Amino acid sequence: MRAAEAGSRRSPPVAGPRGSPYHGPLSALPGALLTLAGAGRRSTATTDTGDEGDEMTPIKQIQERHGIVGREDELATAIAVLGAGRHLLLEGPVGVGKTTVALAVCSHLGRDTVRVDGDDRYSESKLTGWFDPPLVLKQGYREETFFAGPLVDAMRGGKVLFINELNRMPESVQNVLLPALDERLLQLPHIGEVRAAEGFQVVATQNPVEYVATGHLSEALRDRFEHLALDYQDAAEETAIVVAETGSDDADLVRAAVRLTRATRLHARFRKGASVRGAIATVAIAERLRGDGDGGREPVGAETLRRAAEAALTTRVDLRDDIDADFGVALDELFELVVERGEDPDVALAPAGPLPKA
Ligand SMILES: Nc1ncnc2c1ncn2[C@@H]1O[C@H](COP(=O)(O)OP(=O)(O)OP(=O)(O)O)[C@@H](O)[C@H]1O
Numbered sequence: 001m002r003a004a005e006a007g008s009r010r011s012p013p014v015a016g017p018r019g020s021p022y023h024g025p026l027s028a029l030p031g032a033l034l035t036l037a038g039a040g041r042r043s044t045a046t047t048d049t050g051d052e053g054d055e056m057t058p059i060k061q062i063q064e065r066h067g068i069v070g071r072e073d074e075l076a077t078a079i080a081v082l083g084a085g086r087h088l089l090l091e092g093p094v095g096v097g098k099t100t101v102a103l104a105v106c107s108h109l110g111r112d113t114v115r116v117d118g119d120d121r122y123s124e125s126k127l128t129g130w131f132d133p134p135l136v137l138k139q140g141y142r143e144e145t146f147f148a149g150p151l152v153d154a155m156r157g158g159k160v161l162f163i164n165e166l167n168r169m170p171e172s173v174q175n176v177l178l179p180a181l182d183e184r185l186l187q188l189p190h191i192g193e194v195r196a197a198e199g200f201q202v203v204a205t206q207n208p209v210e211y212v213a214t215g216h217l218s219e220a221l222r223d224r225f226e227h228l229a230l231d232y233q234d235a236a237e238e239t240a241i242v243v244a245e246t247g248s249d250d251a252d253l254v255r256a257a258v259r260l261t262r263a264t265r266l267h268a269r270f271r272k273g274a275s276v277r278g279a280i281a282t283v284a285i286a287e288r289l290r291g292d293g294d295g296g297r298e299p300v301g302a303e304t305l306r307r308a309a310e311a312a313l314t315t316r317v318d319l320r321d322d323i324d325a326d327f328g329v330a331l332d333e334l335f336e337l338v339v340e341r342g343e344d345p346d347v348a349l350a351p352a353g354p355l356p357k358a
């Protein structure tokens with residue numbers, strides 16, 4: 001599979017909202033929405049002058065082609081790491097865009113990419129390859145009866161091996177990667193030594209170890225990767241992502257959904273908050289719940305927003321056990337803050353900074 005295919009979620013030439021009236025870059029959005037989106041200023045607006053095409057930096061090219069909002073520093077680091085021939089590990093909380101950024105960078109480099117999605121039942125032979133028993137009975141153990149797995153395929157072909165959720169793989173599978181990453185070789189029974197061709201690299205993503213179903217990455221394996229940490233983006237960039245993903249032009253709705261979602265990360269009742277996926281889903285659902293009035297679409301009322309937010313956020317948050325855990329009550333408090341009082345949770349719930357020195 002070509003990298004362009006692996007990452008072709010939005011490979012059309014320009015980034016744009018899907019299923020929406022806005023199919024151009026974010027900078028083509030109506031003024032009010034662009035102001036709301038804010039991040040357009042950083043990701044695409046400056047490239048939309050019509051005469052700048054050839055001068056676009058690689059970062060801007062990736063943003064445009066793959067609909068990536070912001071992430072300039074992270075994209076630059078990723079390109080530098082891969083350009084230096086190193087292996088890259090992207091780490092960060094759920095939904096911060098690790099897979100999106102990784103696939104976009106692989107695609108940008110124009111490299112063939114083999115994708116693997118890690119889980120706890122992934123086996124060593126699934127990664128390296130396996131012999132077909134009926135064929136082995138007829139022909140014995142030989143290259144013709146061996147089916148190369150993604151690791152051997154990537155090594156022999158000098159491709160990028162993209163491993164999504166690396167630390168969900170069992171340790172025995174992780175161990176297979178050690179010599180492949182370091183010495184660029186692998187010993188396989190009956191096949192012998194597999195040497196990596198020029199260009200073989202591994203790009204991996206994972207959630208930090210405290211997330212459910214994730215395991216530790218051995219120190220030895222970590223040591224073979226260069227690290228890129230991704231954290232939540234700011235409110236303006238998350239707004240731009242939600243607009244791009246949903247195509248909604250309802251600035252009030254988008255702002256409320258982004259604020260409610262961000263509040264789950266800051267509010268004392270939540271142990272784990274929702275990613276931007278929560279805001280995307282809230283807007284997408286509310287857009288479909290809203291009615292059509294005589295004069296066109298009705299504004300999304302508080303009740304509708306609450307139904308949408310409840311559906312979108314319940315599965316994406318964890319409440320603190322020590323405070324009487326009830327999602328309805330927690331959502332009431334978020335609504336009071338964000339919808340009734342119109343407050344910005346980034347300000348109202350900002351963690352207290354260090355006390356000034358006396
Ligand atoms: N910077 C960004 N620009 C555009 N879209 C983004 C960006 N960051 C995240 N998204 C969108 O947010 C959603 C989550 O992104 P993605 O799947 O890449 O996150 P992830 O970190 O890999 O999540 P997980 O930990 O669940 O694997 C996707 O819909 C993606 O399109």
Ligand SMILES: [Mg+2]
Nearest residue numbers: 098099164205
């Ligand atoms: Mg992912």
